[in-house]
Amino acid sequence: MSLSEDLHKRRLAAVARGVGSVVNSYIDSAGGATLTDVDGREWIDFASGIAVTSVGNAAPRVVQAVRDQVERFTHTCFMVAPYESYVAVCEQLIALTPGTFEKRAALFNSGAEAVENAVKIARHATGRQAVVVFDHAYHGRTNLTMALTAKNMPYKHRFGPFAPEVYRAPMSYPLRDGGLDGAEAARRAIDVIEKQVGAGNVAAVLIEPIQGEGGFVVPAPGFLPAVAAWSSANGAVFVADEIQTGFARTGHWFAGEHEGLEPDLVTTAKGMGGGLPIAGVVGRADLMDAVHAGGLGGTYGGNPVACAAALAAIETMRELDLVAAARHIEAVLVPALRTLASSAPEVAEVRGRGAMIAIEIVEPGGLTPDPVRTAAINKACHDAGLLTLTCGTYGNVLRFLPPLVISDEDLQRGIDILARAIRG
Structure with a gap:
């Protein structure tokens, strides 16, 4: 049994079921735009604790x-x-x-x-x-x-x-x-x-x-x-x-x-x-x-x-001029997502500003929300070590909130994982 599995077993006996989590891996340390769980697995962070760790996790000044x-x-x-x-x-x-x-x-x-x-x-x-x-x-x-x-x-x-x-x-x-x-x-x-x-x-x-x-x-x-x-x-x-x-x-x-x-x-x-x-x-x-x-x-x-x-x-x-950094993230992420969308009919729209970007997933040929496909893409990202989140009234939007200090290398690694997840 992995350490995360053991912790999850303890959680089930101690934490109220109404408190949910996106993944069942338990984080041990984090820095910048990466997280490391108790089993030593590294995650690229496209969630930032829901837009909280914009300056990076464990930012030195903080x-x-x-x-x-x-x-x-x-x-x-x-x-x-x-x-x-x-x-x-x-x-x-x-x-x-x-x-x-x-x-x-x-x-x-x-x-x-x-x-x-x-x-x-x-x-x-x-x-x-x-x-x-x-x-x-x-x-x-x-x-x-x-x-x-x-x-x-x-x-x-x-x-x-x-x-x-x-x-x-x-x-x-x-x-x-x-x-x-x-x-x-x-x-x-x-x-x-x-x-x-x-x-x-x-x-x-x-x-x-x-x-x-x-x-x-x-x-x-x-x-x-x-x-x-x-x-x-x-x-x-x-x-x-x-x-x-x-x-x-x-x-x-x-x-x-x-x-x-x-x-x-x-x-x-x-x-x-x-x-x-x-x-x-x-x-x-x-x-x-x-x-x-x-x-x-x-x-x-x-x-x-x-x-x-x-x-x-x-x-x-x-x-660090993180206002400019957010614009840079948009300049990298949005064109990459639009390239993906051009060959993925389930991606109805790429939208957002700065480092607050999303794609809306629908059934090809219309605008019917597809939360099942959205959840599958999200899980595939998690399985490959990219922490992403879903959102939307219909549960069919994937949102990306990387820390504003993310390196170009980590940003591209995340994009590559997402591309593989979308392409199945």
Whole structure:
């Protein structure tokens, strides 16, 4: 019995079945864009812990910053006895997110927690209750964020009832929109909002600039600016969920920058912490400061160790110019995938930006999703030592999220494994 098999046996006796894993190999060490399991098998990492280890696993600056902070102190709770690193992370969020207006920020533990607090802030500041989200959206696993999330299985199934005053509008999904451009798709969504919710009732319009779990859906150009403009004109808070897309992942610091967005609020997490759990909400000062003292916070929010990691991760992104690195990954990965797609009729589309790229798998000759074929390709990648992920409302999208520090050699090795998996 291998060490991974032994660990898996122990897991079955100790870990709740509701906690799933993509593979049954257990990781012993990791660095850059590779993982090594307890049996010595090396994996090329096209997952980054779901877009978390953008600066690479065990990034040197992050490791050193964490060590230094742990030796000084591990926790005081910022709401009890504050510390400089929390302030410094908020300053970085203010500097990096789009928008030249005055901003404030607050720190939390996870993406879902950031989204919940963005909704709290929008409701408090506007005095309204309705929250508008979109088809194929994913915003988290807590009760409110499950209500915001579109996909039933595995995220929402039998976990209701969910939080009220959440309304869903149609997303721009170019592959499946029958030719609608961004402006037309926005008019369709706005029409639903105005008829079914009422503009005067909307506290927040919450959207991922590129959808994550929903299938790496990149809306048609013009869709996001039109929805943002409608929100501004009608007193609704426009919230960009940049939890998966933020921090250089798409070839900008934030994905909304591709279309010149200046959201009222931005939620962040994942790549922000270099592997440690930290999240944030940053946005217009008048909105953020509308909440009474004590209305935002949490025992571990902005933990000093996580703050140290975040500051080191941001410094690494700047020093290594990982914004440019994401664009380079796109320049290598997308043409290779399009070459594969030209001889693979099951690949309906190659899409994404930067190092957030996906292929959608369908039954040849149409657009019928093929989750079975998608799962088979995914497994073939795993069997050959490439860690990939699936996603999408229909379970038919393969997504690629390599660390932004991946070498050209490892990137090409991953592409070669994927090509063999697709060709069968």
